[in-house]
Amino acid sequence: MADNRILLRMCRMSGHEMRFIEEAFEGEWVVPLGPNVKGFEEDLERFLGEGRHVVALSSGTAAIHLGLLGLGVKEGDEVMVQSMTFSASVNPVRYVGAIPVMVDSEPSTWNIDPELLDHAIEDRVRITGKKPKAIIAVCLYGMPADYDRVMEVAEKWDIPVLEDAAEAFGSSYRERRCGTFGHFGALSFNGNKMITTSGGGALVCPDGESARKAMYYATQARLGYAYYQHEEVGYNYRMSNISAGIGRGQMIVAEEYIAHHRHRQEYYRKHLAEIAGIKLHDNPDSRFDSNFWLCTALIDPDLKVKGQDKAYSSAITSTVGGAGGVTGQGESIHTDCEPNANVEGLRLGLAAEGIESRPLWKPMHRQPVFSGFPSYVNGVSESLFHRGICLPSGPYVTDEDADRVIRTIRSLIQ
Numbered sequence: 001m002a003d004n005r006i007l008l009r010m011c012r013m014s015g016h017e018m019r020f021i022e023e024a025f026e027g028e029w030v031v032p033l034g035p036n037v038k039g040f041e042e043d044l045e046r047f048l049g050e051g052r053h054v055v056a057l058s059s060g061t062a063a064i065h066l067g068l069l070g071l072g073v074k075e076g077d078e079v080m081v082q083s084m085t086f087s088a089s090v091n092p093v094r095y096v097g098a099i100p101v102m103v104d105s106e107p108s109t110w111n112i113d114p115e116l117l118d119h120a121i122e123d124r125v126r127i128t129g130k131k132p133k134a135i136i137a138v139c140l141y142g143m144p145a146d147y148d149r150v151m152e153v154a155e156k157w158d159i160p161v162l163e164d165a166a167e168a169f170g171s172s173y174r175e176r177r178c179g180t181f182g183h184f185g186a187l188s189f190n191g192n193k194m195i196t197t198s199g200g201g202a203l204v205c206p207d208g209e210s211a212r213k214a215m216y217y218a219t220q221a222r223l224g225y226a227y228y229q230h231e232e233v234g235y236n237y238r239m240s241n242i243s244a245g246i247g248r249g250q251m252i253v254a255e256e257y258i259a260h261h262r263h264r265q266e267y268y269r270k271h272l273a274e275i276a277g278i279k280l281h282d283n284p285d286s287r288f289d290s291n292f293w294l295c296t297a298l299i300d301p302d303l304k305v306k307g308q309d310k311a312y313s314s315a316i317t318s319t320v321g322g323a324g325g326v327t328g329q330g331e332s333i334h335t336d337c338e339p340n341a342n343v344e345g346l347r348l349g350l351a352a353e354g355i356e357s358r359p360l361w362k363p364m365h366r367q368p369v370f371s372g373f374p375s376y377v378n379g380v381s382e383s384l385f386h387r388g389i390c391l392p393s394g395p396y397v398t399d400e401d402a403d404r405v406i407r408t409i410r411s412l413i414q
């Protein structure tokens, strides 16, 4: 089984990375900063357009943290954040001592519900007497948020948006790239994202001045004296020149990878179409152009899957391990908010055939670490979490692999 496992999403090197890394070694640039960092930032600026300035960082989480600092978010401030997301969207809110206010999703994009956001802001102003300091909108699994409506609410209240586009590299909305809609945008180049630098991220900034400021905080808030003067707390968040070399090599194939992800989603959609209870996620209309970073689908609660009765009875969670996988071995811990039994049955059935799948992100308002903070809930994110599954995607997953996934799913449907 070890040799023909199909993992959820693995990054693939293009073959161009070593050239940039060798250049770094030859020029003694095995340091943070250096020509690859500059080159990668310029590649990203060209890719994103809109005159944005990009600062390459050690992670996407660091980018969100610096974005919040750039927006002046301080201890005790409230930040509106999409509940249906990965924890890295919310953790930085706590790093600055601010209070995350979780907002539920809309069913079409799975992203922040603009009407609920509007209502929630109004309610926060009524309760606390002041406006939230920022809105974190996420493009989940690559699907753009409905920016026309999100920005309308943001402008109505005059609250800046920080766009978490960590999963949306190459996605666009009205032909404009995700990451360029908010005042700041955050990108991630972690090992499982659309392109990788082995670990890294970037802050997309509206102008040179805010980029310089982000760079200053990312390099220990060091002022330009020979003896290093520090007047503020800083961070060590810059990307290394070696990582950036990987990024430059990945940029050469980025469009190819993005096209492959879109093809993969369409392929699953076409070949699973005859199963009534499985629905692949799709762009709500022509304004949206998701990169389909992970191939996601919703499973009807009435769909019967073999083994679903035993899905939650086994003490050990069956997993497919390996790099790029996040499911660990060990006891499955039962909580009061879990995927439906047929989704878990499907996951276990696929795992038994060496195919890794995963439930959707569990909403932040249901995570013990954040459940004590305010939330505005409409049931959508919990319903998505109960019904959703991520199927293998990425440059390594071939049509033949997808055929095996599809065959296995068919065999598991009763």
Ligand SMILES: *Cc1c(COP(=O)(O)O)cnc(C)c1O
Pocket (backbone or CB within 6 Å): 058, 059, 060, 061, 062, 085, 086, 088, 089, 138, 164, 166, 167, 187, 188, 189, 190, 200, 201
């Ligand atoms: C991956 C991810 C991040 C964080 O990026 P890292 O580079 O892993 O720190 C933030 N938000 C979302 C939605 C992500 O998926």
